[in-house]
Amino acid sequence: MTVTDLVSYEDALAAYDPVMGLEVHVELGTKTKMFCGCSTELKQDANSQTCPTCLGLPGSLPVVNATGVESAIKIGLALNCTIAEWCRFARKNYFYPDMPKNFQTSQYDEPIAFDGYLDVQLEDGEVFRVEIERAHMEEDTGKSTHVGGATGRIHGARHSLLDYNRAGIPLIEIVTKPIEGAGERAPEVAKAYVAELRELIKALGVSEARMEMGQMRCDVNLSLRPNGTQKFGTRSETKNVNSLRSVERAARFEIQRHAAVLSSGGTIIQETRHFHEEDGSTTSGRVKEEAEDYRYFPEPDLVPVAPSREWVEELRATLPELPRLRRNRLREEWGISEHDMQSILNAGAVDLITATVDAGADSAAARKWWMGELARRANEDGVELAALAITPEQVARIAALVAEGSLNDKLARQTFEGVLAGEGDPDTVVEKRGLKVVSDEGALGTAVDEAIAANAAIADKIRGGKVAAAGALVGAVMKATRGQADAARVRELILEKLGVEG
Ligand code: ADP
Ligand code: MG
Ligand code: ZN
Numbered sequence: 001m002t003v004t005d006l007v008s009y010e011d012a013l014a015a016y017d018p019v020m021g022l023e024v025h026v027e028l029g030t031k032t033k034m035f036c037g038c039s040t041e042l043k044q045d046a047n048s049q050t051c052p053t054c055l056g057l058p059g060s061l062p063v064v065n066a067t068g069v070e071s072a073i074k075i076g077l078a079l080n081c082t083i084a085e086w087c088r089f090a091r092k093n094y095f096y097p098d099m100p101k102n103f104q105t106s107q108y109d110e111p112i113a114f115d116g117y118l119d120v121q122l123e124d125g126e127v128f129r130v131e132i133e134r135a136h137m138e139e140d141t142g143k144s145t146h147v148g149g150a151t152g153r154i155h156g157a158r159h160s161l162l163d164y165n166r167a168g169i170p171l172i173e174i175v176t177k178p179i180e181g182a183g184e185r186a187p188e189v190a191k192a193y194v195a196e197l198r199e200l201i202k203a204l205g206v207s208e209a210r211m212e213m214g215q216m217r218c219d220v221n222l223s224l225r226p227n228g229t230q231k232f233g234t235r236s237e238t239k240n241v242n243s244l245r246s247v248e249r250a251a252r253f254e255i256q257r258h259a260a261v262l263s264s265g266g267t268i269i270q271e272t273r274h275f276h277e278e279d280g281s282t283t284s285g286r287v288k289e290e291a292e293d294y295r296y297f298p299e300p301d302l303v304p305v306a307p308s309r310e311w312v313e314e315l316r317a318t319l320p321e322l323p324r325l326r327r328n329r330l331r332e333e334w335g336i337s338e339h340d341m342q343s344i345l346n347a348g349a350v351d352l353i354t355a356t357v358d359a360g361a362d363s364a365a366a367r368k369w370w371m372g373e374l375a376r377r378a379n380e381d382g383v384e385l386a387a388l389a390i391t392p393e394q395v396a397r398i399a400a401l402v403a404e405g406s407l408n409d410k411l412a413r414q415t416f417e418g419v420l421a422g423e424g425d426p427d428t429v430v431e432k433r434g435l436k437v438v439s440d441e442g443a444l445g446t447a448v449d450e451a452i453a454a455n456a457a458i459a460d461k462i463r464g465g466k467v468a469a470a471g472a473l474v475g476a477v478m479k480a481t482r483g484q485a486d487a488a489r490v491r492e493l494i495l496e497k498l499g500v501e502g
Helices: 009-015 066-078 183-204 244-263 309-317 323-334 338-346 350-358 363-381 392-403 409-420 426-433 441-454 456-463 467-480 487-497
Strands: 016-027 090-093 103-106 113-121 127-139 143-147 159-163 170-176 216-226 236-241 271-276 281-287
Touching (some): 009 016, 016 183, 066 113, 066 127, 066 170, 066 183, 066 309, 113 183, 127 183, 183 323, 236 281, 244 271, 323 338, 323 363, 350 392, 363 409, 392 426, 409 426, 441 456, 441 467, 456 467, 467 487
Parallel strands (some): 236 271
Antiparallel strands (some): 016 170, 016 216, 090 103, 113 127, 127 170, 143 159, 216 236, 271 281
């Protein structure tokens, strides 16, 4: 099926009602892997961070990472889930070289957290409740690189390389109940849910949840049923969608594709699909396994996890302010609209702007730089704001230099450029590049005198009361000082020297 075979979004919604299910995998930020002591820092050579346990060698035994369990409980509590009094790990058996054990240690019918919900806020301010089925612990797989084929996929490859550094890194999988009743806003709900979950995970401090780095990825399940009917249609499952925008686009595309198939009398097959950034389309992956295919059974090498109620309550007491409520509070403090806050959320800038304000900047200035100049730079470089080589403290320092008149906006932009280029702190960059606004009154006075002398006719007009003409002289002084003068002060000096009232 190509993009042109789609039914228009409006026509699809006129006939069908979408039902969605979102499965989000979050890579935890623990120091070591879930069942062994190997480091989770992926900086070194392939297979350098492995041991007999995560390589599945005979005789090795796994041990549960307590911080991993603690993080899972925190996530479960923040999602309003019940925390199991007792649960076990299970083996999910499959033969594929990305898991050297030939099974993935996961949880099956006994997840650590279940039956919760997350309230998400939509663009128009309405709150939509997404019900959570379960959150369970598992481990990540290794990474395969297929060499020799055109697409990087295994098809057509000559050989494959395997790196098990990632195998065994703790993952939490969070699965929603079927999301019904979102109607035409289903794609927006999907995006808002993933955005909210990302903020929650970050606020809990259990992961940086950087989607572009694969630390958080979403599978989008979607089906359609004829409007007015109850029974769910067959779902497709678009795997590993890794940006907020892509989650929204994948849901939208699948609605249009399902509608095209169904309205022409076809049937949807249950399968996984791949999402393509370039055109927002999805293509067929593999026919979906049923749970029975995995021959799940309880993991005999690990003791059950039985978190005491005291521990659970201790963890509940450490939960931070909910991101949605925090955003509403900040929105009022900063005096901005729902829509502006939504843009800040989608840009991943809430924490960055807050930290900049905490470092002393005015909130308007902090928003202006992060959502303007810095967002532009991040966009150009194709990275997230958080990945830019500048800290909130440095942004606050530049804002302070602007506020005290040492820099104007133009010079501030050059200072940002210097900091991002690794030339040092804002003060160092200003010093090295000679960016300070000329505020030395003597030097300014001389520059103003010269401008007046060189533009006698204009000066006369101003003396005669045509104050508006002062702009031309200000321009001349700014040019002479290479933009480094405080324009407002220059104007004052010109009027003063020509003896007219501003
Ligand atoms: P699997 O591991 O096979 O993908 P899960 O039950 O873990 O199955 O996840 C399926 C997800 O899809 C869940 O979020 C579930 O609520 C949702 N879901 C189940 N059936 C449907 C359906 N017919 N249409 C849309 N979503 C569905
Ligand atoms: Mg799934
Ligand atoms: Zn290991």
